[in-house]
Each structure stands twice: as structure tokens, then as C-alpha cells.
Amino acid sequence: MTVSNVINDHPNVRPATREKVLEAMARLDYRVNVAARNLRKGRTGVIGLAVPEVGSAYYGRLAAGIIAAAERRNLRVSIEQTASRENELDALSLSRNHQYDGLILSAAGLSQADAERLKVDHPVVVLGDRIFGGPVDHVAMPNLEAARAATGHLIERGCRRVAILCGALEEVDTSSLRLTGYRQALEAAGLPADPGLIQQVDRLGMRDGAERAREMTASGLDFDGVFCVTDALAMGVLRGLADAGIGVPDQVKVIGFDNVPESEFLVPSLSTIDPDHDGMAERAVDLLIGRIEQTEPEPGPEHQDFVGGFSVVIRESTGGPR
Amino acid sequence: MTVSNVINDHPNVRPATREKVLEAMARLDYRVNVAARNLRKGRTGVIGLAVPEVGSAYYGRLAAGIIAAAERRNLRVSIEQTASRENELDALSLSRNHQYDGLILSAAGLSQADAERLKVDHPVVVLGDRIFGGPVDHVAMPNLEAARAATGHLIERGCRRVAILCGALEEVDTSSLRLTGYRQALEAAGLPADPGLIQQVDRLGMRDGAERAREMTASGLDFDGVFCVTDALAMGVLRGLADAGIGVPDQVKVIGFDNVPESEFLVPSLSTIDPDHDGMAERAVDLLIGRIEQTEPEPGPEHQDFVGGFSVVIRESTGGPR
DNA sequence: TTGTAAGCGTTATCAT
């Protein structure tokens, strides 16, 4: 018991005793058994992070932020790759096995319709954009405002035929929120909303961006700006436009969303939205810790929706400096 | 007890009994307590993965491979960011706390001199390049051969003044192995080894690549090819050369190492070495599992060094197709 | 085929 008190820095241990214990610990090369502590405490000190794919620049950066934030709070992070909507729901129930103290779910495949299934009796924070006013705490990108700012920036720079490259539109998801922001910006500038300028792709990756950009030019679509809802799409678009011999930013201006580390070094460098990744990561971890520590199995405070900050980063792809 | 037998699919449970148990489990919404199981079994079902930074394209891809390989073997992966050499050594001792069943350490800062400190009494596999014939199992990149192939490719394409961009050289690390491969290729082609063409940078990232490329051109260094020891460096170099108005591949050819997802979509697309990431990830997990299951606390088989395969991917930056 | 008992290493509670 006294050993336990020493280890946990509890008061009421005489300095001399503490010394003796520490000495013995060193001599015996003693390590606490975390499994036993977990069993006793009912906590593991580990939170789960479920993301679609760690390998992508965006989710990699996200994971890095969460891990750093958790580390500062003495929590470890165990990562699961979900990839599919089914796996996202699986991740929810897996964490019930007391594997994790809580789960941060970065949802890509869930929609508002799944909100019900998020009603689990253990701490969950959703990081993403689809579930609003749902049964869980929620940290979201500043989708609407940032999309408006991005589109507005293209317009300011002289674009009059601004296309948007987004994913499938279902209810309240990332793509439709950003599309709304795009529309608001067009409207505010008094520009017509041409449905032909709204380009949807299946996956928000580089390959789809490149292919679609080639198709857009090949089909003779008239556009002088593209707002891509992710940097990965934008990287593909830059590549596709290069293939088509279209100059950026002279003939077409391009702006992305995410500010992945690579965007600064592309040729041309990519203008983009820089969301406050770290702030959002911190917030997500804090919300989760709040839920974990809220010992009452009872109601607890209302579920919170937090929207992160952002800034517009102007680089060469919209005529800015390097 | 019978419940335990049911859960673990042990024989000698009458179907009727099994049904009753399963029914009760469903009714009570029972979940096994993993902490208790861990305590009893002395295993956690979790392996640790320590990498310098998950956020980078390279380590992100690596982590993705490890997670996928571990998943197939019913293991979870907990990720730690090391960032510094000290943290890498810390990660080693942390995993002693029975937190993980074993640790995969992707070492960037360790050198041969640290080999001694890897002698820990729990399962460790080192993924990287610095420790050879050390006290642990080891999965390495095909550094030497691949570097020779990359440099050889530049020479085949007509380069006669091939520079190499690498990191600090200490004993047997990534950079020096790749440098050796580079030298061998020059020698095989009968080209002189000009020390001025060996360019060292502090960090193997995009920023250093861009800066150094600008310096190399500004200083009037004569070169017509660059072998970058990482794709991140190469991305920076492409950017730096663009800033200097040097045409790639016409004036200078560039090849990288890693085949990160982005390399295919750059302008120009990046020729590179494609290591067998997934094969290496599988192998690392298998080696670790072998060590974990080797119950004898006694010697066990000799430590293994495994070197992965690779291929050369030829793209625009060395005059190849898109 | 099923059930009993013990113990994994820790910490909360309570006595000394």
C-alpha cells in the first residue's frame, strides 16, 4: 500500500519511507502492471481514434494532432482504420469492450441517418461534419464559412466562372456544406449559379481530381476558377490542368481546403483553407476527457457542437506569392 | 466458468447451455472486461508503433501498413510519436509497462551506438536502417541496392553530373547506406565522384529540399541529375528548381525514394524508388508476433535482419511517361 | 459437462 502511495504521489508518506521504497523499486527494476491498475480503476488511459485512412495526408495530420493533444494529457492513442461506413459503426461498438476509455470517431461515411446509432453508453466525440445536434459531442470544420471565404477569394481575384469540385451530396455532409458556402459566395457577388460548374466525384482524392480536371477541359467547359473541397482533389486538379496545357493561375485559379504540408511546395504552390487543426484536435480530446470524467451515468450536460477556426492561405495557384 | 468457455469457444459446452449463455449475454448486454483478461493472461492484444511523426506522408503510409497487417492478425496498434532520439529510447522502456505485447520501433534517430540499449527483455522489432546485427529483429529498406538502381537510372538517362541529397552521415544509417549505393553506381559507370555533388541537409523534409536546391543553383554548381534520399526532399527540390527556372527533366533529372502517394501527381511527376512497404510491414508484424509467442524467456532463435524488395518507378522527372 | 477456488497486481477503505 505504501508502495502504491509512493508511486501515485499520495500524501502521508514519510520522506525516509519514500526513499526506501524508491530505492527498492530501482534495485528490483520494478514496473507497475498497467493491466492490473486498469482493472482496479476501470480506466485504461487509452483513447481510440477511428479514421478512414491514416496513410492520407489529411488524416495523417489529423492523427498527429490528436496524438499530440492526448499525449499532453497523459493519454495514449490507439488508431483504427475504418475505411467503410460499416467499420465506423463497428469501431463504436468495439470500444465498448473497455478497450478504450473513449473514442474519437472521424466520420466520413456516416450520415445524419446514423445519428441514432451513435447513442452508445460510453464516451464518444465525433470529428467531422455529418452529425449535427446528434446524441454526441461534435467537433466540426468551419465548412460553411471557410468555403464561402475560399470561393470569395477566387472571385476577388477576378474569377467569374468558378467551378466547385466536391463529393457526393447527402444531407448535411462535408461536401454539401462546402457547396452551400460556395453558393453563398457566388450569390453575394451577384454571379449566376451554373449547375454545370458543380462537379461531383466519387472519392476526394488526387486521382479523381486529376481525371475530372482533364474531363472538364476536354468537354470544353468554360471556367476560370476551381474551388476544390480538399487539397488532395486540388493536387489532382493541378496535375490534370497541366496535362491539358492550362496555365495556373493565369487561365484558371485553384484553391483547396485543408492546408496539407505538401500544398506549400507544389508547383504552383496551392492556395487553400487552413483550418485550425490543432485547436480542433485539442478540443476533441478535451470534450472526450470531459465525458470520461463525468462519472455520473446520468444525463450530463448537453452535447456540444464545436466549430473550429480557419484562415485563407494565399499562394501562387490564385496569383499570390510563393 | 461455462460463460468463459462459451466466450472463448472452448469445447465441452452443450449446445443448449451455450444457447442459454448467449441469450443471457445478449439480454444483459454483457461485454468481456479486457483489462481483467489482460491481467490474467499477461497479454494485451495491442502492439505499440513508435514513429517520428505520423503526419508525414512517409510515416503515415508506414503506419497504415502496420495497422493493416496487425488487424489481419487480430492485434490493435497504439501509435506513439517519438520525434527525438530520447523519445525513441523512452518508447522502448514504456512498453515494458505491460502496455503493449511488443513494440515496433521505426528508428530515425538511433544509431549503431544505441544498439546496446535495445537489449530489453520484451519483444521489439526495429524498422529502419541503423541497427544491424544488433540485439533485436530488424526489417530494413533495401537501401543500398535501391540507391544504386536510382542513381543508375539517372546515369542511363544521360546524366553525367549526378548530385545526391542526403541527411547527416553517421555510421550505418539510411543516408550513408544510400550514399554508398550512389557511389557504387557512379563507379560502375566510370563517372568521377565529385564531393561537391554530395549535398547534406539537416532534415529530410520538403523545406530543406527546396532551400538546398535553390542554393545549389545559386552557387553555380554544375549538375544534371539529383538523387534525393526521400520523396519529401525530392518534392522540395522540384519546387526549388522551379524557383530557379531550371527545367525538369530537360536540364536536371530528379529521382526520389519512397513512392509516397503524392509523387505520382506532382508536376512533373516524380520518378522514385517504390519499396515494398506492405511486405515490410507484414514482415515486421510477423517477426514481432514470433517474439511475443516465444514463451521461453530463454535465448530464442537468432535475431533476424530482413531486407525488403523494391522497384524503380519511372516518371516525368527523369524523362519517363506521366 | 459444469462448477469451485485461487490468483493475476493494483488501489480504496478502514484499522492500527
Next chain:
DNA sequence: ATGATAACGCTTACAA
């Protein structure tokens, strides 16, 4: 200030 005791939930060994 220190220590005895019990309990966290599970599984292995053994008994019924």
C-alpha cells in the same frame, strides 16, 4: 504514517 483486507473480472487447474 503505515499496513491489512478486499475487490476489480477474468481464466487455469481441478473437482464434482
